[in-house]
C-alpha cells in the first residue's frame with residue numbers, strides 16, 4: 001500500500017473562497033462577519049472537485065491513500081484575530097472531514113490549527129482534540145510562524161510550545177511543521193518561505209533537548225527537510241561541534257522528512273544521506289509545483305516515480321518509505337487495505 005503523507009485540499013468548492021474573502025475583509029475593516037451557515041458546498045461539488053484532481057492522480061500514479069489537510073497557504077494565521085482563525089480552521093477541518101467521509105479509503109484527515117500571532121499554541125489544543133476525537137483525524141499541521149513571514153514566534157523548542165506538545169502526545173498524533181501563505185514580500189510562499197521554515201526548525205531541533213523532554217513527540221519536516229539533506233555535512237558538523245549526537249540519533253523516532261523534492265537527483269541524495277527510517281513518501285499534490293517537466297515529460301510532483309527509481313534502495317527500504325514509516329508516525333492510521 002502506498003501512503004502519501006502530504007496532500008492539501010487545493011481544489012475546494014468556490015463558495016469557500018467567497019466566504020474567506022468576506023471574512024478577511026470583515027476582519028480588516030471591522031465589518032459584519034459573513035455567516036458560516038450561508039456557506040454552500042454540496043457533496044456533489046466536493047466529489048467533482050476531487051474526482052478530476054487528487055483521485056485521478058492517485059489512480060494514474062498508483063498511490064492509495066493521501067493524508068489530507070486544508071490548503072496550507074490558505075491557513076492564513078496572520079489574518080484577523082484568534083476568533084477569526086478558530087472559525088476558519090473549524091470550517092476547513094469540517095470540510096476535510098466531509099472529504100474523508102465520502103472517500104474513507106482514499107483520504108485520512110489532518111487538521112489546520114487556530115493559531116494566531118502572539119497567541120499561545122496551547123489554545124490550539126481544543127481544536128486538535130475535537131478533530132482527533134470527534135472527526136477521527138490522525139495528525140495536525142503546526143505553523144512555526146503564524147506571522148506569515150516575519151519569524152517572530154519563539155523557537156519551536158521554547159516552553160511556549162510545550163502545552164501543545166503535551167496535547168499531541170496525549171492524543172497520540174504527529175505534527176507536520178508547515179507555514180502558510182507569506183505576506184513578507186521578500187519571500188515567495190512555496191519557493192522560499194516553506195523551505196526557509198523547514199530548514200529553520202530543523203536547526204532549532206538539533207541544538208535542543210526537546211526530545212529529552214518529549215521522547216515520543218513526532219514532527220515531520222516536509223518538502224524533503226528543506227535545505228537540510230543538501231547541507232547535511234554542515235548540520236552534522238554544527239551538531240557535533242556543539243556536543244550534540246549524530247543527526248541520525250537526534251532524528252531517531254522524532255524527526256521525519258517527506259519526499260516532496262521534485263527531481264531525481266534530489267531524491268537520490270535524500271535517500272542516501274537521511275536514514276531510511278526517517279523518510280515518508282509524499283507528493284503534496286495538487287499543490288506547490290504543478291505541470292510537466294519538459295525534459296522528462298513527467299509531472300514534477302509525481303514523486304513516486306523518483307522513489308521507484310532511486311539508486312540503491314532495496315525493496316524493504318521502499319516499503320518503509322511508501323508505507324511502513326507512515327504507519328509508525330501516524331499511529332492512529334487504521335486503514336489496512338488499498339482503495340483500488
Ligand SMILES: [Zn+2]
Nearest residue numbers: 008072178284
Ligand atoms: Zn504542504
